[in-house]
Amino acid sequence: MKRKRIVTHKERKIVLGNFISLTTLQTISYILPLIILPYLIRVIGIEKFGLIAFAMSFVQYFMILTDYGFSLSATKTISLIGEHKQRVSEVFSSVMTVKFILAGLSFLMLGAIVYFVPKFKGDWLVYILSFGSVIGNTLFPVWFFQGKEKMNYISLVNVAGGLIYALCLFIFVKGPQDFLLIPVMNSLQSIVGGLLGLYIVFRKFQVRFILQKYATIKQEIRTGWDIFISILSINAYTTSRVFAMGLLTNNVITGYYSLAEKIASYIQTFPMDSFTRAVFPRISNVFARNKQRAVAIMYRIQDGITLGFVISLPIAYILAPWIIQLVCGVAYKEVIVTLRLLLAAVFFVGANNFKVQFLLVCGKQDLYAKIHIGAALIGLPLIFILIYQFSYIGAAFATVLIEAGVFIFTSLTVERLAKRFSGK
Numbered sequence: 043m044k045r046k047r048i049v050t051h052k053e054r055k056i057v058l059g060n061f062i063s064l065t066t067l068q069t070i071s072y073i074l075p076l077i078i079l080p081y082l083i084r085v086i087g088i089e090k091f092g093l094i095a096f097a098m099s100f101v102q103y104f105m106i107l108t109d110y111g112f113s114l115s116a117t118k119t120i121s122l123i124g125e126h127k128q129r130v131s132e133v134f135s136s137v138m139t140v141k142f143i144l145a146g147l148s149f150l151m152l153g154a155i156v157y158f159v160p161k162f163k164g165d166w167l168v169y170i171l172s173f174g175s176v177i178g179n180t181l182f183p184v185w186f187f188q189g190k191e192k193m194n195y196i197s198l199v200n201v202a203g204g205l206i207y208a209l210c211l212f213i214f215v216k217g218p219q220d221f222l223l224i225p226v227m228n229s230l231q232s233i234v235g236g237l238l239g240l241y242i243v244f245r246k247f248q249v250r251f252i253l254q255k256y257a258t259i260k261q262e263i264r265t266g267w268d269i270f271i272s273i274l275s276i277n278a279y280t281t282s283r284v285f286a287m288g289l290l291t292n293n294v295i296t297g298y299y300s301l302a303e304k305i306a307s308y309i310q311t312f313p314m315d316s317f318t319r320a321v322f323p324r325i326s327n328v329f330a331r332n333k334q335r336a337v338a339i340m341y342r343i344q345d346g347i348t349l350g351f352v353i354s355l356p357i358a359y360i361l362a363p364w365i366i367q368l369v370c371g372v373a374y375k376e377v378i379v380t381l382r383l384l385l386a387a388v389f390f391v392g393a394n395n396f397k398v399q400f401l402l403v404c405g406k407q408d409l410y411a412k413i414h415i416g417a418a419l420i421g422l423p424l425i426f427i428l429i430y431q432f433s434y435i436g437a438a439f440a441t442v443l444i445e446a447g448v449f450i451f452t453s454l455t456v457e458r459l460a461k462r463f464s465g466k
Contacts, residue, residue, distance in 0.1 A: 074208050079301070079369050081212065082224070090221040092297030093165060096288030097172045097225065099300075100162075102281045104148035104176045108141050111269030112185045114402050118326050119265075120189025127248060134186060134243065135252040136262040143259075145180040149173060161289065171222060174229020181236025183243055191324065195242050199235045207231040268407035275414035279421035279444050283429075283437045290429050295376075299434040302380035305365060309358055310388040321396075329403050333463040336403065341460070344396040351392040355385050376434060383438035390445035397456045398448075404463070409455055417448050 083091055116137045123129050152173055156166040187195050210227050214220065243249050284303065287296040321343060329336035358365070362381050367373040401410040421444040428436030 074204050076369065078208055078211060079304070080371055082215070083301075083370050085215055086218050086221045086224075088297040088301075089293045090218055092288070092293035092295070092300060093168060094172075094221065094224055095284055095300035096293070096296050097165070097168045098175070099281050099284035099288065100169060101152070101172045101176055102277065103285075104145075104152065104173070105179045106270075106274055106277050106281075107148055108144045108176060108180045109270075109273070110140060110144060110263075111266040111271075111273050112137050112141070113188070114185075114273075114399075115266040115269045115407075116185040117189040118402070120186055121191070121324075121326050122330065123189075130247070131250045131252055132254070132258070133262075134183070134249050136254045136258050137185070138183070138251070139254050139259055140262050140266075141180045145177060148176055167222065168225060171225040171229060174225070175232045178229065178232025178234075178236040181233065182239040184239075186243055186247075186249075187239075190247065195239070195246075199238050199242075203231045203235040268411045269402065272407070272411040272414045275411070275418035278418035279425060279441075282422060283425055283441060286425050286429050287434065287437055290426070291433055295434055298374060298376040299380055299437055301366075301370065301374075302377045302384060302434075302438070305369065305381055306384035306388055309354070309385070310391055325400075326403050333404070336400075337460045337463050340396060340400045340403075340456075344393075347395060348393040351389050355389055359385055380434050380438045383435070384441060387438075387441040387445040390442070390449040394445075394449040394452050397452050400456055401452070401459075404459060406455075406459065413448060413451050413455065416451070417444055420444070420447070 086094075116133065119133055120130065123133065152169065156162040156169050162169055182199070184196055187193055207227055211224070214223050214227070244251075284296065284300050287299045321339075325336055325339055328339060359382055362378050362385075363373045366377050366381065370377065398410070401407070401413075421440065424443065425437060425440045428440045430436070432439070
């Protein structure tokens, strides 16, 4: 009797195509910072770099608000709708309406904070100029392209934008006095990319924007609520590390930590993030038809990802001084120590990545939310306490402890669900 394949040839082809598109994007995104970061640190200095990193971590909260979990909830909805154009237009319109409303609220909140809070008032222009990234993020329908499994459009827009952004940096940023041009160009790139993404949606996919009733908007908000709370919780102990460093230390120390975290993030996401994003809509479809098969695919993918990190992270640990030397021009010991500590957190994230997404695939947003809310409630105070006591070392150590805890609880939860779906 011929054994049935876990993954069909057609499914493998679709996932592979999306993986290649996203990996192309990530490769460019991976290479560009290796060129841009050394230039920026040499030209504007570690202090201004730290200020910009703090500003970006601040506006990241508004990106989380405007995204509202649609990167996962709306992606899944679009993937399950298929080619029903009227329904696709309705979902697209309701999601974008909510995002526009949240973007407007975000700008009002930003204005109030930079006006009334002394910490932000001194460099208010940096934060206002950085807000353009929130507008661009609101406009660009990544969730739509992911749901349609057409990630090549994400690649084309972002690669072109990234190359133009890098070129403009090298042409116009010549010294510390030009540091404000960095958030300006970053915002312009993001907004233009967002507008281009919308153009593709309307022209290529023939989607129409339909004014939505209040009840429809309210339902969209309710649908994304659990995921939004989860993502907000995740960022409470991820984005908040740089933010807390900026509040409790100075721009130089913030620059050191931010640099180490950026490098750790590149190691963590490349190319894992491309693969998991490419697989997510496909495995959602598989789960709707065959739960046992989806569980088998999930474990196979997660085991492969974990093995990749077991091999790559010790190499990164050994090469840390050379990596920092290449990026910074100077092998800052503060950055080396921080990076090496963060690599342990990278392992826990990698060994947990697809298990976390699987909770959403099988409709367990409530469990997904509970795990990350718990991590935020414990992790956020831990971050501030350890940074206050141990500066950048405390931030890195807190990260390792939090990610280890999330890994343990997620693994136990997914194992129970897998047994239930397998009928054991």
